[in-house]
Amino acid sequence: MSTKPSFIGRFSGTFGTATFAALFFIVLLTINILLNPARFSPSALGVTIGLAAPLILAALASTPVVLTGGGGIDLSVGPFMGLVNVIVVQYLFMNAGISSPLLIIPAVILIGLLSGLINGFLASVVRIQPIVATLGTYLVYTGITLWLMPAPAGDVPDWIGAFARGASIVPILAVYAIWLGLRRLPLYDHLMALGGDERAAYTSGIPVTTVRILAYMLTGVFAAIAGVSLSALLGSADPTVGPEFTLNAVAAIALGGVSLAGGKGGLIGATLGALDIFLLQSILTYFNVSTFILQIAFGVILVIAVILNATPVQNALRRVGRSSHG
């Protein structure tokens, strides 16, 4: 047998559990470019990424807590993005007249840390099942947002507006930069160890509760950044759009090969999963397919992706990848 791995073998070596999402991404991108060359031309790329950015960021935000395993999930990501949108636009910018990023960014990060602390405390100290605890905060955030601002209105500072145009990649890069920085800290290894096996992680001396809370706080910060990106896309405050991001983000990370059981996957998979959903949406919208069909297509593809990411199928694919070359 040849020692050189086949193309499929090398590809799956690079992307791991995100292999399916990566292949799907290439196919979808090609179709999109053929159908709609103007939208995917280099000059329009900023705006196009700006359209996709809130979903990508919502998926990135959902990733850290899911990686810790033990049923870790944060359903409040979507409504929290909506809440940040309303706070930034309505309260900081319109009411208080604050437009400087030097004030808005720290404020937003602080709110993110606080939200993560609440979710993390409920899930790992009070020990409510994460899906229930964050469903609680999901409802609370949805309620607060609508209470603060019953109808869409407002305007955004120019620098936020740029995140929907030329600078749309910046919030995504910011999240990646934070993540790459964390990889140099013990926290990242602790997080992945925890997702691999909680009991073994505990008997390895890892402070399980602290790591879990920190993962929720990280999710909170990423979700806050997602809220800023959403504000850019909307160009105003809209109290109703946040919640839908939660389930789309969960779909995106599952599609991207981030195991909901924890310990497997990463930000690249989450990004590819979100891009797949965005590109699929864009194709189906091009053909004027009804939104009901759109939902059905999402559901079917999601299930197929999760099946393809399952360990037995992955192992079989790897065997095929090897023997096809031998």
Next chain:
Amino acid sequence: MPTPESPTVLRVHDLRLTPAAPLINTTITEGEIVGLAGLDGQGQERFLEVLCGLDAPVSGRIEFITAGGSTIEIKNFHGAVKAGVAYLPRNRKTQGILPSLSVLDNFSVATLDRGGRLGLINKGAQRRRLDHYRDMLQMVFSAPSARITSLSGGNQQKVLLARWLAAEPRLLLLNDPTRGVDLPTRLKLYDVFRQVVSAHKTTLVILSTEIEELLQLCGRVLVFRDQTVFTTVTADQLRHAAIIAGIFGRHDEH
């Protein structure tokens, strides 16, 4: 070997493993190798887990004296590890290995904060430490980045042992460390155990199902029966028969 001036490492005060069991009191000094014997489920495993805070006793207190000389009470595992206690579990599949991670990550998870600056991880230092223990324990694996689950059982066990040796603990608790390990490897591990005791003044507590092993390594054996220490076999009486007698509940003085 401990001398009369050796400082105390651990004090067990009026410990009760079950409500009805007699109290356990013992003191362990620096450089000792203490063995725990008994039929399965007679309390020796719980005792070991209580010593590192993984399990809580019915009553009583465990005091650990750190290298700096301060006394702390062991209440939970994380605190114990921070103070300088390490525990190598018996069941590596459920309590030991982190199955989704590499050999290097499994090895370094308890020592991530060592050798780095400003709290940053120093991957180079981790690799060098792993190389050191790879030679010392004669570990066999293809690369530090190999998945831990791709290793043989004996090598997984060595990675776990290396994880805790690298932490340079003051007190190392071993739960049946050579179970299912072949003879040459077993003898190699005995050498390593003696070496860490003499080189780093580490204190060992070894639970073993092999009486030979306890005779080879230990200066003192606590024999468990009915959730308490039935008898302590000291160095001058350390013979196969004495341990067997204790295990089966006889006070055999001959």
